[in-house]
Amino acid sequence: MRTPIFEQIKKYFLYFFMYSIIGWLYEVFLEVVVYRWGYSDRGILFGPYCPVYGFGALLFLFLVYPMIKRKKLQTRLLLLPVVFLLCALSATLLELITSYLCEAVLGSWPWQTYSQYAINFQARIALSPSIRFGIGGVVFLYLLQPLFEKLTTALPPKILTFLFGILSVLFVADLFSTIILHIFT
Numbered sequence: 001m002r003t004p005i006f007e008q009i010k011k012y013f014l015y016f017f018m019y020s021i022i023g024w025l026y027e028v029f030l031e032v033v034v035y036r037w038g039y040s041d042r043g044i045l046f047g048p049y050c051p052v053y054g055f056g057a058l059l060f061l062f063l064v065y066p067m068i069k070r071k072k073l074q075t076r077l078l079l080l081p082v083v084f085l086l087c088a089l090s091a092t093l094l095e096l097i098t099s100y101l102c103e104a105v106l107g108s109w110p111w112q113t114y115s116q117y118a119i120n121f122q123a124r125i126a127l128s129p130s131i132r133f134g135i136g137g138v139v140f141l142y143l144l145q146p147l148f149e150k151l152t153t154a155l156p157p158k159i160l161t162f163l164f165g166i167l168s169v170l171f172v173a174d175l176f177s178t179i180i181l182h183i184f185t
Contacts, residue, residue, distance in 0.1 A: 010164040011152045015061065016054035017167050018148060019140065023053020026136070044102070045174045051100050056091045060137050063090055068141060080138060087137020092130040099124040134145065 027050060031037045047049065064086045068076045099109040116124035150162065 007157070007160070009155055010160050012058065012061070013151075013164055013168060014160075015148055016051075017049065017171070018054075019057035020049035020054035021050050021141055022144075023050040023056075024048050026053070038159075045171075047170065047177050048176050049171075052094065055098075056094050056133070056137075057140055059090050059094060060141055064137065065145060067143050069108070076142065080142075083141060084134040084138050087141070088130045089133030091133035091137060092125050095129070095133075096121070096125045147162055 025048075064083055066080055068083060071079070092098035102109040109124065113121040113123035114120040114129065117126035117128055119128075157161070
């Protein structure tokens, strides 16, 4: 028997996964095209995804998206500066917390230090990336999330369940292999 809450969990997991992949693509794009550093795997897991972006997107969806969802366009546009600030602040706080957790578990955090940025805190967070997080949050919430909602709503329940099952097994397997590999190396 299906419960509406389980259907919502499946959808939110798909959002998490899609945004994790988009985050990975964004990171690789920055390294290869913008900074011209060359390619390096930007995730801490084996797959092409950065879970911190997925968690950041979920944070945006639960904390910020209710403010603009189902509002008239004019109201949503008026709220744009507030949405930007909330996304920038919440993502920056998530990045800071994640850096401490990764350092405690892995010995370091997996992204570059922000020591070269003029305005930074312990080289863990910086103003420039925070501004990009705010812009990214606005793009996610105003453009991508409505599209992803239409996409997941249009999926037949069996396809949604299949995608949820396959992706969650892959993700959990990736997570455990990364942890085991880290423990034994």
